Amino acid sequence: MDNELTKLRGFREFYPDEMEARKIVFDKMREISTKFNFREIDAPSLENFEIFRRKSGDEIINQTFSFYDKGGRHITLIPEITPIVARMVSQVKNMPMPQKWFSIPKLWRYEEPQSGRLREFYQYNADIFGSKSVYADAEIILLSKSILNNLGLKDKYIIKISDRYLAENILKKEGFENIEEIFKIIDKMEKIGKEKTKEILLNVVGEDKANRIIEIFSLSGEFDHIVNKIEYNERLDYLGTLNDILKDIDYGKFIFDLSIVRGLAYYTGLVFEGHDYKNEFRAILGGGRYDRLTEMFNANIPAVGFGMGDAVLELLMKREKVWPEYKRYLDFFVVIVGDFQKYGMKIIKELREMGYSVDYDPDFRSIQKQMRMAQRENARYAIILGEEEYKNNNIKIKDMETGNQETVPFENLTLILRKYNLPKRH
Amino acid sequence: MDNELTKLRGFREFYPDEMEARKIVFDKMREISTKFNFREIDAPSLENFEIFRRKSGDEIINQTFSFYDKGGRHITLIPEITPIVARMVSQVKNMPMPQKWFSIPKLWRYEEPQSGRLREFYQYNADIFGSKSVYADAEIILLSKSILNNLGLKDKYIIKISDRYLAENILKKEGFENIEEIFKIIDKMEKIGKEKTKEILLNVVGEDKANRIIEIFSLSGEFDHIVNKIEYNERLDYLGTLNDILKDIDYGKFIFDLSIVRGLAYYTGLVFEGHDYKNEFRAILGGGRYDRLTEMFNANIPAVGFGMGDAVLELLMKREKVWPEYKRYLDFFVVIVGDFQKYGMKIIKELREMGYSVDYDPDFRSIQKQMRMAQRENARYAIILGEEEYKNNNIKIKDMETGNQETVPFENLTLILRKYNLPKRH
Numbered sequence: 034m035d036n037e038l039t040k041l042r043g044f045r046e047f048y049p050d051e052m053e054a055r056k057i058v059f060d061k062m063r064e065i066s067t068k069f070n071f072r073e074i075d076a077p078s079l080e081n082f083e084i085f086r087r088k089s090g091d092e093i094i095n096q097t098f099s100f101y102d103k104g105g106r107h108i109t110l111i112p113e114i115t116p117i118v119a120r121m122v123s124q125v126k127n128m129p130m131p132q133k134w135f136s137i138p139k140l141w142r143y144e145e146p147q148s149g150r151l152r153e154f155y156q157y158n159a160d161i162f163g164s165k166s167v168y169a170d171a172e173i174i175l176l177s178k179s180i181l182n183n184l185g186l187k188d189k190y191i192i193k194i195s196d197r198y199l200a201e202n203i204l205k206k207e208g209f210e211n212i213e214e215i216f217k218i219i220d221k222m223e224k225i226g227k228e229k230t231k232e233i234l235l236n237v238v239g240e241d242k243a244n245r246i247i248e249i250f251s252l253s254g255e256f257d258h259i260v261n262k263i264e265y266n267e268r269l270d271y272l273g274t275l276n277d278i279l280k281d282i283d284y285g286k287f288i289f290d291l292s293i294v295r296g297l298a299y300y301t302g303l304v305f306e307g308h309d310y311k312n313e314f315r316a317i318l319g320g321g322r323y324d325r326l327t328e329m330f331n332a333n334i335p336a337v338g339f340g341m342g343d344a345v346l347e348l349l350m351k352r353e354k355v356w357p358e359y360k361r362y363l364d365f366f367v368v369i370v371g372d373f374q375k376y377g378m379k380i381i382k383e384l385r386e387m388g389y390s391v392d393y394d395p396d397f398r399s400i401q402k403q404m405r406m407a408q409r410e411n412a413r414y415a416i417i418l419g420e421e422e423y424k425n426n427n428i429k430i431k432d433m434e435t436g437n438q439e440t441v442p443f444e445n446l447t448l449i450l451r452k453y454n455l456p457k458r459h
Numbered sequence: 460m461d462n463e464l465t466k467l468r469g470f471r472e473f474y475p476d477e478m479e480a481r482k483i484v485f486d487k488m489r490e491i492s493t494k495f496n497f498r499e500i501d502a503p504s505l506e507n508f509e510i511f512r513r514k515s516g517d518e519i520i521n522q523t524f525s526f527y528d529k530g531g532r533h534i535t536l537i538p539e540i541t542p543i544v545a546r547m548v549s550q551v552k553n554m555p556m557p558q559k560w561f562s563i564p565k566l567w568r569y570e571e572p573q574s575g576r577l578r579e580f581y582q583y584n585a586d587i588f589g590s591k592s593v594y595a596d597a598e599i600i601l602l603s604k605s606i607l608n609n610l611g612l613k614d615k616y617i618i619k620i621s622d623r624y625l626a627e628n629i630l631k632k633e634g635f636e637n638i639e640e641i642f643k644i645i646d647k648m649e650k651i652g653k654e655k656t657k658e659i660l661l662n663v664v665g666e667d668k669a670n671r672i673i674e675i676f677s678l679s680g681e682f683d684h685i686v687n688k689i690e691y692n693e694r695l696d697y698l699g700t701l702n703d704i705l706k707d708i709d710y711g712k713f714i715f716d717l718s719i720v721r722g723l724a725y726y727t728g729l730v731f732e733g734h735d736y737k738n739e740f741r742a743i744l745g746g747g748r749y750d751r752l753t754e755m756f757n758a759n760i761p762a763v764g765f766g767m768g769d770a771v772l773e774l775l776m777k778r779e780k781v782w783p784e785y786k787r788y789l790d791f792f793v794v795i796v797g798d799f800q801k802y803g804m805k806i807i808k809e810l811r812e813m814g815y816s817v818d819y820d821p822d823f824r825s826i827q828k829q830m831r832m833a834q835r836e837n838a839r840y841a842i843i844l845g846e847e848e849y850k851n852n853n854i855k856i857k858d859m860e861t862g863n864q865e866t867v868p869f870e871n872l873t874l875i876l877r878k879y880n881l882p883k884r885h
């Protein structure tokens with residue numbers, strides 16, 4: 034095929050089987066979200082570029098599919114939905130709070146495609162607006178864990194939690210000033226390793242301090258472990274409460290890990306990530322509290338949320354063999370041999386009106402080919418209509434699993450189906 | 460709000476109630492598609508612009524959100540999904556035929572927004588690949604009608620059917636040569652009226668012939684009426700069979716209408732549109748047969764399909780008062796008064812694990828505020844936990860519909876709920 038006509042790199046096509054597997058995953062996300070009383074929303078895929086520039090700075094232009102439209106507007110395919118959701122909640126007057134929303138938009142990022150990273154992907158997002166409570170933070174983490182657990186990943190992931198204020202407080206107490214800069218360096222530590230991180234820090238703060246920073250941000254483990262290693266600090270009370278709630282509910286493993294800073298400047302307070310327990314893949318999910326984001330929309334609404342792309346999730350679920358294997362079936366395939374299309378179409382219509390999924394060969398090829406098509410479509414029953422059957426006002430029903438078939442009078446299809454007591458299985 | 464931060468014109472945000480209504484509509488489309496054995500697929504939202512240029516010509520650039528990406532590729536947000544689906548079916552070797560696929564992608568068109576026309580919209584699409592049969596044509600029309608009927612629109616629309624070959628044959632018999640040109644002019648007749656169309660035709664073919672063309676393309680009505688007005692022509696046999704099938708199945712009103720030519724050059728054979736019976740809106744849906752589209756992907760797979768955008772559909776459903784009015788409810792709202800969060804969270808966890816949708820106020824405000832939140836979230840039951848209840852190991856359950864409440868021992872929540880026999884209603 035001509036190169037100009039192929040799919041773009043980093044983009045995906047979903048054929049029916051893949052689509053159905055993905056729908057099972059997304060529907061599970063919807064089900065769990067509903068249990069937690071989150072409601073689904075949707076937003077434009079194209080937005081003014083300025084929204085993302087204000088949130089993330091000028092560099093984001095290199096990571097977006099942004100362009101000037103025919104009206105001269107600088108617009109972009111959305112690389113994330115969070116600021117758009119923040120706008121939606123900000124622009125409605127007297128919106129009662131809290132609001133709990135989720136969405137599963139497509140997102141686009143102009144990055145080099147690699148394992149778990151695509152240029153076009155779906156991302157599950159959930160946010161709670163209007164509450165600063167640690168119980169809102171806990172609810173978001175519990176939601177993320179409940180979704181993973183219900184996707185068959187219980188014990189296959191670990192949630193790593195930190196707190197921007199805690200890290201800030203520690204750094205301040207130790208006399209550091211360029212905190213944002215240090216966060217940015219630490220954010221890359223997992224990717225580039227401690228040695229490399231130290232090298233970079235050396236140039237910024239000198240050797241002693243570099244060692245101390247690495248030490249602080251390497252703190253990781255259960256809450257009690259962390260508490261014992263840090264001088265008292267009011268944010269430990271907050272983390273202690275969070276720890277109690279998460280321990281009580283007990284939805285699976287979590288630790289506190291100060292290396293989780295999530296470079297994005299807009300987080301305030303809680304930050305967390307979900308990681309594969311074997312640490313083979315990039316982070317599965319990430320989120321935190323961002324109480325100041327709605328300020329750009331002239332509002333002042335605290336918020337906490339997280340996002341989870343479908344690419345890493347799929348890799349992990351496939352490795353753990355819990356990615357849905359969906360075999361679609363059809364209730365009836367109607368085989369029509371000879372000139373009985375009119376009669377056949379009537380049967381098809383009746384079956385569909387009864388709620389069954391029904392198909393037939395629009396080309397009415399040989400009985401062998403039609404039976405092969407019935408098999409390919411995974412039909413539960415084949416209904417065979419030929420001259421013999423037609424003459425005697427009969428139909429032949431073949432059970433495609435057992436191979437049994439019987440000829441029955443076609444007087445009242447309903448009665449026959451009641452006898453078969455066939456559930457609708459599509 | 461700053462102008463650069465607002466939603467773009469012709470784009471939509473969907474808040475929870477609107478989203479849920481839309482999901483009901485889309486899920487109904489999915490259900491009917493499955494009954495007809497169509498399977499859902501999905502495709503990239505960004506593609507090489509060349510694909511659409513080859514299908515629709517250079518002019519399409521003005522109607523697309525197309526741009527050059529950072530790698531210098533001329534790409535576009537997809538204005539339709541048909542050629543992408545055609546590629547998907549073409550590029551798989553030995554794909555068994557026929558294939559019946561549907562999708563509900565977002566599409567983007569750079570057009571002036573107006574009633575029923577947006578720059579970003581959803582479009583339901585369905586296609587049958589691999590069959591040239593009139594029964595495949597009928598199946599596609601029946602699917603479109605079944606979806607409209609099941610959305611509550613039975614008798615509120617009319618399907619108008621024509622055939623490109625029939626119109627061509629008539630024009631050829633009458634000695635016309637510039638058939639494509641005439642089609643393009645006729646395609647606009649409904650919008651600009653017969654008088655204006657005649658004026659344009661005058662300059663192309665002269666007065667007599669202009670009158671004759673208008674006469675031919677004004678033919679509209681039941682099949683028998685059309686047959687009597689046209690000299691015999693082999694395509695009448697095809698239309699006769701189509702007419703018989705559609706009449707037998709009887710899914711609602713359809714007529715033959717030669718003014719339906721659907722300007723797009725790529726249609727071969729059947730063309731059809733769905734129109735509001737009051738003719739207040741633009742076409743609800745449109746489609747036809749396009750047997751040559753896969754040639755650009757080096758394949759030769761006949762196809763028939765249609766597309767239906769969500770904007771006109773919503774206008775029509777709202778006018779007919781069948782747009783879903785969804786009031787979302789919650790099974791339980793847990794009201795926690797005093798220092799019993801720990802106890803409350805345990806109840807919430809248990810209820811959610813039993814499958815119920817449950818919410819609570821993360822800020823544990825006054826009992827009045829929490830009860831108001833329970834009401835706002837349309838909770839079926841409120842569970843109230845206060846000092847009194849806690850001391851006696853009780854919970855209070857309030858039926859939010861009747862206002863009845865009772866205090867019951869909290870020993871086994873399951874038993875209590877069994878007594879209430881409460882269905883899960885989210």
